[in-house]
Amino acid sequence: xxxxxxxxxxxxxxxxxxxxxxxxxxxxxxxxxxxxxxxxxxxxxxxxxxxxxxxxxxxxxxxxxxxxxxxxxxxxxxxxxxxxxxxxxxxxxxxxxxxxxxxxxxxxxxxxxxxxxxxxxxxxxxxxxxxxxxxxxxxxxxxxxxxxxxxxxxxxxxxxxxxxxxxxxxxxxxxxxxxxxxxxxxxxxxxxxxxxxxxxxxxxxxxxxxxxxxxxxxxxxxxxxxxxxxxxxxxxxxxxxxxxxxxxxxxxxxxxxxxxxxxxxxxxx
Amino acid sequence: xxxxxxxxxxxxxxxxxxxxxxxxxxxxxxxxxxxxxxxxxxxxxxxxxxxxxxxxxxxxxxxxxxxxxxxxxxxxxxxxxxxxxxxxxxxxxxxxxxxxxxxxxxxxxxxxxxxxxxxxxxxxxxxxxxxxxxxxxxxxxxxxxxxxxxxxxxxxxxxxxxxxxxxxxxxxxxxxxxxxxxxxxxxxxxxxxxxxxxxxxxxxxxxxxxxxxxxxxxxxxxxxxxxxxxxxxxxxxxxxxxxxxxxxxxxxxxxxxxxxxxxxxxxxxxxxxxxxxxxxxxxxxxxxxxxxxxxxxxxxxxxxxxxxxxxxxxxxxxxxxxxxxxxxxxxx
Numbered sequence: 001x002x003x004x005x006x007x008x009x010x011x012x013x014x015x016x017x018x019x020x021x022x023x024x025x026x027x028x029x030x031x032x033x034x035x036x037x038x039x040x041x042x043x044x045x046x047x048x049x050x051x052x053x054x055x056x057x058x059x060x061x062x063x064x065x066x067x068x069x070x071x072x073x074x075x076x077x078x079x080x081x082x083x084x085x086x087x088x089x090x091x092x093x094x095x096x097x098x099x100x101x102x103x104x105x106x107x108x109x110x111x112x113x114x115x116x117x118x119x120x121x122x123x124x125x126x127x128x129x130x131x132x133x134x135x136x137x138x139x140x141x142x143x144x145x146x147x148x149x150x151x152x153x154x155x156x157x158x159x160x161x162x163x164x165x166x167x168x169x170x171x172x173x174x175x176x177x178x179x180x181x182x183x184x185x186x187x188x189x190x191x192x193x194x195x196x197x198x199x200x201x202x203x204x205x206x207x208x209x210x211x212x213x214x215x216x217x218x219x220x221x222x223x224x225x226x227x228x229x230x231x232x233x234x235x236x237x238x239x240x241x242x243x244x245x246x247x248x249x250x251x252x253x254x255x256x257x258x259x260x261x262x263x264x265x266x267x268x269x
Numbered sequence: 270x271x272x273x274x275x276x277x278x279x280x281x282x283x284x285x286x287x288x289x290x291x292x293x294x295x296x297x298x299x300x301x302x303x304x305x306x307x308x309x310x311x312x313x314x315x316x317x318x319x320x321x322x323x324x325x326x327x328x329x330x331x332x333x334x335x336x337x338x339x340x341x342x343x344x345x346x347x348x349x350x351x352x353x354x355x356x357x358x359x360x361x362x363x364x365x366x367x368x369x370x371x372x373x374x375x376x377x378x379x380x381x382x383x384x385x386x387x388x389x390x391x392x393x394x395x396x397x398x399x400x401x402x403x404x405x406x407x408x409x410x411x412x413x414x415x416x417x418x419x420x421x422x423x424x425x426x427x428x429x430x431x432x433x434x435x436x437x438x439x440x441x442x443x444x445x446x447x448x449x450x451x452x453x454x455x456x457x458x459x460x461x462x463x464x465x466x467x468x469x470x471x472x473x474x475x476x477x478x479x480x481x482x483x484x485x486x487x488x489x490x491x492x493x494x495x496x497x498x499x500x501x502x503x504x505x506x507x508x509x510x511x512x513x514x515x516x517x518x519x520x521x522x523x524x525x526x527x528x529x530x531x532x533x534x535x536x537x538x539x540x541x542x543x544x545x546x547x548x549x550x551x552x553x554x555x556x557x558x559x560x561x562x563x564x565x566x567x568x569x570x571x572x573x574x575x576x577x578x579x580x581x582x583x584x585x586x587x588x589x590x591x592x593x594x595x596x597x598x599x600x601x
Binding site: 089090099101103104105106111112114143144146147148149150151193196197200226227229230233234259262263265266267268269 | 275302306313320466471547555557558
């Protein structure tokens with residue numbers, strides 16, 4: 001599951017158009033657009049809004065094996081030209097000093113940059129940083145649900161010391177849209193990482209069937225999970241395994257049977 | 270592939286930092302206040318990070334030299350370890366370093382002089398005793414040598430302290446820097462080996478056995494003391510034949526009489542590390558083997574372990590003199 005978090009609709013529009021996301025009418029706390037294993041939420045401006053939206057949508061996808069995140073939006077800069085794109089590699093909350101380190105992949109074509117998240121708009125530009133109003137809230141929230149490798153923030157410069165785009169929404173969309181291919185590549189890399197992590201999860205259906213075979217204590221369930229996950233990941237057929245286990249008369253016997261299969265399989269490393 | 274460099278602002282102008290940054294000039298550099306900001310947070314995925322780790326350049330401010338764990342040693346009076354680096358460039362599935370830290374990033378400490386001061390203090394405290402300093406506990410001592418130039422500083426340091434001994438432990442072939450130095454009798458380079466089968470299945474990114482034997486031979490020829498470490502020996506269907514083959518390959522080229530020491534131990538991990546690793550690599554056969562919990566340590570059932578160690582010891586003794594053998598005592 002990939003979730004885009006944007007402060008404003010004009011920032012989200014290039015993504016909504018590119019991936020042909022459809023507005024969800026079931027949700028009303030935030031504007032939400034959905035697509036195939038993808039969602040885009042419009043948080044509103046500010047780090048609290050971004051944190052709230054991220055937490056809200058994460059809670060709605062608590063059944064997802066793994067979530068990857070991209071915070072996409074505009075930022076101010078001292079000297080970088082409007083339209084330049086950066087993947088944040090350091091996010092500093094200007095109020096608290098708290099620092100976060102999103103980790104763009106080694107294959108990222110987008111250059112990295114540090115960003116200072118402010119509570120109020122400011123024209124006090126600093127050479128080494130971008131400025132935004134959401135990234136620290138986004139990071140604070142999403143790192144509760146996913147690791148730093150699965151959490152990215154991509155910013156396109158909209159303002160600098162010489163030029164302020166103000167509320168020119170079509171221009172903001174255009175600035176982002178011109179980088180949609182690089183943004184898509186970033187998303188594709190993240191999705192690949194996510195698939196690797198999600199593949200480690202036990203398929204819910206076979207787990208339900210397995211645990212329905214007998215009454216398992218919590219300790220037994222922990223052991224069962226390790227064994228089942230191993231055997232399924234090693235390519236053993238879950239249907240055949242379940243068939244074999246159905247002859248077992250107790251939870252202990254089920255675990256012992258799986259242990260024996262697992263020991264045999266693992267002897268070849 | 271290394272993805273980026275984090276560097277502590279305070280040591281940005283340290284000569285070793287400058288040298289490292291020059292070498293890593295193609296990578297993006299992110300300035301940080303303290304390595305813990307990047308290395309310690311919980312929200313990191315070791316498995317993903319290991320694919321594209323970052324290098325963190327930092328200074329270590331305390332605990333430069335620590336007492337070695339019980340049973341760790343080669344017969345010296347006192348045993349200590351120190352780590353100029355945390356984590357390893359290799360990815361060996363049996364290694365406890367996978368579960369040791371939240372991060373897979375390679376953390377390099379550049380303040381060697383502070384390590385040196387503490388090493389001297391510890392050696393002085395045990396004047397008249399043989400004090401061993403082990404460097405390959407939290408990292409591979411030599412794998413990053415072209416970058417860290419670890420031996421340039423620490424070998425002359427150890428040479429200057431009469432009662433100090435140093436073990437470098439490695440799976441690498443990076444011996445070029447040592448070959449440029451005058452051999453020091455009290456510095457032992459210990460090469461770790463697993464049999465071919467375990468190497469292929471479990472030691473990701475590690476140079477081939479043949480290349481490592483060649484590195485060993487070059488050190489021996491130059492007059493350096495060299496050791497062999499078969500730790501951990503991993504159980505698999507063919508472990509006996511594979512171990513015999515490994516010994517033959519090594520002793521075809523290495524004169525056993527010239528070895529400083531040989532040690533042997535079976536696969537083991539603390540329970541906490543083991544749990545962490547089964548979550549990280551649920552598909553890994555090594556963790557799905559028949560293993561027992563003994564005093565907080567996960568290892569093979571005693572009978573299997575005894576059988577493995579006895580077999581490997583017997584084979585080993587066909588090649589080496591008994592006095593150079595140091596079994597890994599970890600049962601307490």
